[in-house]
Amino acid sequence: MTVYGVGLGPGEPDLLTLRGKRTLEAADVVYSPGRLSRTVATHHVPDSRIGDLDFPMTSDPEKLRAAWRDAAAEVAPRARDGDVAFATLGDPNVYSTFGHLRRTLDAFHPDIDVQTVPGVSAVSAFTTALGVEVDAGAGLALREAAQGASPTGPDRMILFKVTDAPATHEGLVDAGYDVTYGRRLYMEQGDTTVTRDPAEIADRDYYTLAYAERDTLQKDRATAFDDTEVAGDA
Structure with a gap:
């Protein structure tokens, strides 16, 4: 068995x-x-x-x-x-x-x-809840940020166990990241919160994650629209 x-x-x-x-x-x-x-x-x-x-x-x-x-x-x-x-x-x-x-x-x-x-994990579910698109070819690192830790390095990170959001936020901002937080995403128990303000989630909650992206990150997303063709037609 x-x-x-x-x-x-x-x-x-x-x-x-x-x-x-x-x-x-x-x-x-x-x-x-x-x-x-x-x-x-x-x-x-x-x-x-x-x-x-x-x-x-x-x-x-x-x-x-x-x-x-x-x-x-x-x-x-x-x-x-x-x-x-x-x-x-x-x-x-x-x-x-x-x-x-x-x-x-x-x-x-x-x-x-x-x-x-296997189950749907926060690694994938957070993108929809936070309105984040991780482009094809982009890197995404997983880190743990318990007790105010502020891990840095990669251009994009998903941080788990953000139990001291203000302390974590301070370290990430100083390192040049834009940060969005999600608390109790897709949970029936407790209020779901999505915010960029760590003060809104200052109380400790194990089920809090963050998406951190370098504020200098260049994004060049391909679309069906080609502005060079439009300029040429004009």
Whole structure:
């Protein structure tokens, strides 16, 4: 039998993929690592088939390893008797707790088959929510910006976990970036906010991201309109 890491998408229940929905509906038990993912999962499976796993919000490596081992010990026996789903927001392989569970199962329960069902992650969903177009051939870097960090370097960045937007904003602006923020994009829980003003989202919220683009970046987007031809016709 199998443990499936299922990406629920960014938060709205109808952004779950068809494959993800089928996997959740067929699983004997669906584990949820948190309240928000559980809320999305219950749109597709009965609450009675959802189990909870505790992944503490801590940086203590010993506590984290103990939590991962406990989670694997809970999941493995169920997976030997049937199919298990681990439902996580976004994509299971992008900034996700599922990676910890998969590695722990591989280490301590190597007989368990583990597969991933991809989901719509904030890496792609943010473009529509923020009205951003990432052109063909353009580079886009992923960075983490927790606790006021302001990573710099690439021309375009998507920053996750922006928990101190004013501090992050100051560093990015000083480095020559234009920044747009999105909070709780495509989530039913809480108010969705899109803003260029970090003061509007000064309170800490894990589900805040930013798109940073160098203010000197040259954009030459091809269109069907050729102004040189128009000038010549005139």
